[in-house]
Amino acid sequence: MNWKKALVTVPLSAALLVPTVGGSVSAHGHEDHSTASKPTVSTPATDLRATLGTLLSEHGNLAIIAMRKGIEGAEDFEAASAQLNENTQALSGAIGSVYGEEAGAAFEKMWSEHVGYFVQYVQGTAEEDEEKKQAALDELSQYRKDFSAFLETATEGRVEADALAEGLQEHVNQLIGAFDAYVAGDYEEAFNMQAKARTHLFMTAKGLSSAIADQFPDKFDNTMAVTPASDLRATLNDLLSGHVAFAVTAMQNGIEGEESMEIFEANAAQLNENTGKLTAAIKSVYGEEGAATFDKMWNDHIGYFVDYVKATAAEDEAAKQTALDELSQYREDFSAFMETATNGNLTADAVSEELQTHVNQLISSFDAYETGNYDEAYNQFSAAYAHAGDISTALSGAIVTQYPEKFASSMPTDMPQTGMGGTDKDIADYFAYIIASFVLLAAGAGFVYRKKNATDAQ
Template sequence: MHGQLWRVLPLLCAGLLFLAPSTPPVVAAQTAPAPADLAIRFEALLGQHSVLAADLMRSRIRGDDDFVQAANAALGRNTTDMSTLVGQLFGKPAADRFGPMWSEHIVELFAYAGALAGRDETAKGNAMEELTEYEEALGDFFAGASQGRLSQAAARAAVVEHVGHLTGQADAYAAGNYAAADDLYRMGYQHTYDLGLTLAGTLLPPADAATLREPLWRLRSQLGKLLAEHAVLIEDLTRAAVTNTPDFTASGDMINGNTRDLAAAMDTLFGAAAAKQFQSIWGDHVEQLVAYAQAGGDQAKKDAAAAAMTGIEQRLGEFLAGATGKRVAPAELTAAIRKHDMMLMRHADAYAGKDYATAHDVAYETYQEMFDLARTLADAFGANVAARLPKGGAQTGYGGMASVVSSFATPGR
């Protein structure tokens, strides 16, 4: 239905990744990252993969050719980064095995979305059959890399769930059930992000994996998860705002859910009063970012939203500095939040101008930047505060925020 484009893009997606094993990374003259740092990067890249793959599938369903090409390039960058990281964590032979399997599973997700766009049940069934094969192969790869610490059944089940989230959200999106699609979008991100921690906990040697259970490392991981999701969902919402698409309301519900989850984390770390204050400021922050995107070509409205954000950034900087006991200066935190907002405004401008390549580049960098902010905050909050996180095993993200977030299930709390 879309001519030669659909036959070329899967090859591009695969080709980008196949370049990674043959091009060894440049080694800088600096201390190698700690295994725990690499583990957090691994879960971050897996979570990012989930949302990029979902965005790619949705754009193909819409028939949005220009957006598809930019989304495909962003996903190719993510898969290249993942293949390189697998090599850093587990060695070049592991990366050489991982790369082709991961690339092919993306190609089949792409084909699945194409079948939905073309209403071709035969092609959809063929894509699902191929996906099933790659699910098994990827599960077996992770089980083998764990040297017996991760069972084949558990590894396969994790990959099957990941693919199920992506195909399920695509099915719902194609049917116009945007609320269900977005529920699965968030579930897919959260599951895949946590899958990264689970895999790291079983694939790394036990001494290295134990570091991931330390309070500060758990807080870095979980704050990064929530803050990066905020960036992803704001970008999704601003795209819907710019184009006034029918999924705007569902996108708004997604970002509201993330805001409640962040407030729940603040409740756990600092108590209900701090959580209420944070939720109010953060909600204002989200509202002005959306107002900026909705302003379109009305420069006066954009300027008003940007001006309002300046005041909100200062309030957030003061709040977070207080939470750290002033171990980080308010001006430093305000500047970090300002940088974040400027990147999101730049993304909205690029998307509105249909410069999708720039929009995706900015979105990619914004996602990564949130982990720097998460680490700054976690280290400043300190181990005593971090120890308030619930505890658990690798299968629960070492406790994470799951049990906390459930207490903020309703917007009115």
């Protein structure tokens, strides 16, 4: 079933659920109303936040990719744009499920128009028409005013129009900035801006879901969208979906050869930075050894995807199979470490199954791209992006079950009114939660690799 089309038909008020890994943490990840004081990563309100985070951040990724493909005149531009349009449909359906069909239609009209203004900016750039570019920016400026007023009305003032307009301007600046840097050949800045745009949209989901849950408490079982546990889930979703976003495009750039080498290197650097955020979190708590072990595991599996791309370029079927075999071994090792790290809250078999899905999706997206089946390439990209949310739900659920005292729901009751873009303190809090929770993950990683190395040495 297409997960996005499912979102359109299932009301958010009934909770837009993201399945957990293999059902292995279902008893831990969902609210137990008999012990409601226990922290949990999955409630109707936190599921809403997670769904909006996935959809909004994917919009940012696809919009940036489509803009790049447009300026290049790339063959896959239409497929990337079609996937962006599907994302718009999913978002519109989500809004309509809460506020009604009329509001959903109004959202879709405004959202589609703002996507169109970005396209107009790309066209102006290609034509070296500064007036056309400025006209697009003016339209985007008017859009943010209209859209902000729409959401202020829809949320009955829980989202303030002025604050939201400020946040939307940041969104526009990030997407335009990422595109302008790309056109200018400053690929490092282009991918840095893409990363910032992704995280900003996760923070937007935080504010919007909090407003909706507060507006309709009965529909969301009087649960809160913003809790320490849901912050952990959102942080992991941001990092893991970011891994997918940058891995898929790096593989695309890698197969395109020397002409895209500078782009590939900047893309790969951002992928490495994504890995570094996880590694730094572990290092700050568990020290050099734990961080080095985790970093090795994660970078190894990225390297196997690169090996697959190189083998494809060389038309070396044996080397391609070797890369797949290495990914299979990684899956086994990483699954064992996850089971150990989470004290069995995630089983190795369940993790292994989901990791295989992850591998299949990235390989399938790349294979489809390489053969010119661009619609399938972006369908698989989108599926992999959503699947990162599944893994985040399961992993965060296991961690919260393991350390409930670290995720007690003692959060401020006021909802963010600063454009829903987040503050430095919000981001610091995010990393505080993930740092606190990865202690045992690092320990598990060290255990598994020490065990594997001892076996290899025999």
